[in-house]
Amino acid sequence: MQKVWICGANGRVGRKMTELLENTPVELLLTDIDAVDITDSKAVRDYAGMNRPHFIVNCAGLTDVAACEENKEEAFKVNALGARNLSVAARMGKARMIQLSTDDVFDGSGQTPYTEFDTPNPQTIYGKSKLAGENFVKEFCNRHIIVRSSWIFGEGSSYFSKIMKLAGEGKTIYAAADQTAVPTGASELAEKIIELMESAPDGLYHVTGQGSCSRYEFAQEIVRLSGSQTEVVPVAAVDDRLTAMRPSYSVLDNMMLRMSGISLLPEWKIMLERFIADRKDYTSI
Template identity: 45%
Template sequence: MLKIWIAGSAGQIGTAINEVLDPLEMEVFNTDKDELDITQTDEVLSFGEINRPDVIINCAGITDMDLCEKEPELAYRVNALGARNLSIVARKIGAKIVHISTDDVFDGNKNTPYSEFDDTNPKTVYGRSKRAGENYVREFTHKHFVIRSSWIFGHGDNFVTRVLRKAGNGELIEAAIDETGCPTSAKDLARIILYLITTNEYGTYHATCKGLCSRYDFAREILSLAGLHAEVKEISIADSKEHLVRPAYAVLDNFILRIIDVYEMPKWKQSLEEYIAEWKEETHE
C-alpha cells in the first residue's frame, strides 16, 4: 500500500485528492497548518522520519495575493521555505515529492500559451515566492513533480464559489473580458497527481483543463450551468482591483503531457459541469 503525506490537506487540492483516491490502495497522512507547520524544519523532518511516506504532496501555500504583497516574509516562509523543508525530508527518506505551483510564475505578457520551457518572470510576491519554492524542490530532490495549474475551482473560496454566492445574493458580478486563463477543476488536478506519482516521469508539468476563456465568459458559463440569473458586468482587467496582482494572460500549454502522451486533461466546460452538478446536490440536500 502506497503511503502518501498530503501537506495542506484542508485546501482545495488536498480536499480533492482525498475525495478521488482509493483508500484501499493508499494510506494517507493528512496535515494542515493546525497539525503541522511546514515552515518549522525540525517538525517536518520529525514527521517525515516517523511516518516515512512514499510520496509527499505539497498542497500548502499562501495563495491570497493581497496578503502576499502586504506580508512578503510570510509568503516566502510558507511558499518557499515550506517547500524546501518538505524537499529536504523527501530526499532524506527517499520519497517522491509533488509540488503544486501556479501560472503566476509567468508575467502574463504573452498572447500565446506558456509551455514548461518558457522563462519564468513573476511580477508579484506570490509568483516570486512560488518560483522560489519550485527552485528549492528541484535543488533538493530529483524524484519530483512540479505541477503548475491555473484558475482552480473546488471546495473552498474561488472564482466559481464567489460567482455563485453573489448570484444567490442578487449582487452585481464584475468580470474582466480581457483576462484569459484555463479554468481547472481541483478534482481533475487531483486525478493527474495520483496518476503521476505511480510513474517515474519526473519533472515540471503544466496541468490545466483543455480550452481557455475570459473571466467574463467563465462567469456566464457558471451561471448558465447553475441555472441562476444575475447581472454580469463586462469590465477591463485595468479596472479590476486585481489588475496589479493578476496576469492578464494566464494560459498554460500542457506541452509535456502532450508530447509524452501519458495523460489527457478534460475540457474545462465538462469539468465545470461536473462541479456544478455536485454543488446543486449539496445545496438541495
C-alpha cells in the same frame, strides 16, 4: 503498503486527492497547518522521520495574492521555505516530492500558451514565492514532480464561491475581460496528480483544462450553469476586485503531458458543468 503524506490536506486539491486515495491500498498521512507547520523545518523533519512517507505532496500554500503583497516575508516563508523543508525531508527519506505550483510564475505579457520550456518571470510576490518553491524542489530533491495549474475551482474556491454568492443575491457581477487563462477542476486535477505521482517521469508538467477563456467568460458560464439571471459585466482587470493582480494572459500549454503520451484533462466547460451539476447548494461551496 506505501504511504502518501498530503500537506495542505484541507485545501481544494488536497481534499480531492484524499477522497480518491482513501479507498486504495495506501496509507494516507493527512496534515494541515494545525498538525504540521511546513515552515518549521524541525517539525517537518520529525514528522517525516517518524512516518517515513513514500510520497510527499505539497498542496499547502499562501494563495491570496493581495495578502502575499502585504506580507512578503510570510509569502516566501510558506510558499518557498515550506517547499524547501518538504523537499529536504523527501530527499532524506528517499521519498518522491510532488509540488503544486501556479500560472502566476509567468508575467502575462505573452500572446501564445506558455510551455514548460518558457522562462518564468513572475510579477507578484505570490508568483515569485511559488517560483522560489519550485526552484527549491529542483535543488533539494532529485525525485520530484512539479505541477503548474491555473484557476482551480472546487470546494473551497474563493473566486467561484464569491461569484455564486453574488449570483444568489441577484447582484451584478463585474469580471475582468482582459485576463485569460484556463479554469481547471480540482477533482480532475487531483486525479492527474495521482497518475503523475505514481507513474510519470520526474519533471515539470502543466496540467490544466483544455481551451481558455477570460474571467468574464468564466463568470458568465458559472452564472449560466447555475440557472441565475444575474448580469455579468465585463470590466478591466484593475476594476475587478476579485482578481486585479493576476496575470493578463497565463494560458498554460500542456506540452509535457502530450510529449509523454499522458492523457489531457477535459475542456474547462465540461469540468465546470460536472462540478456544478454535483452541487445542490451552490452558495455554500
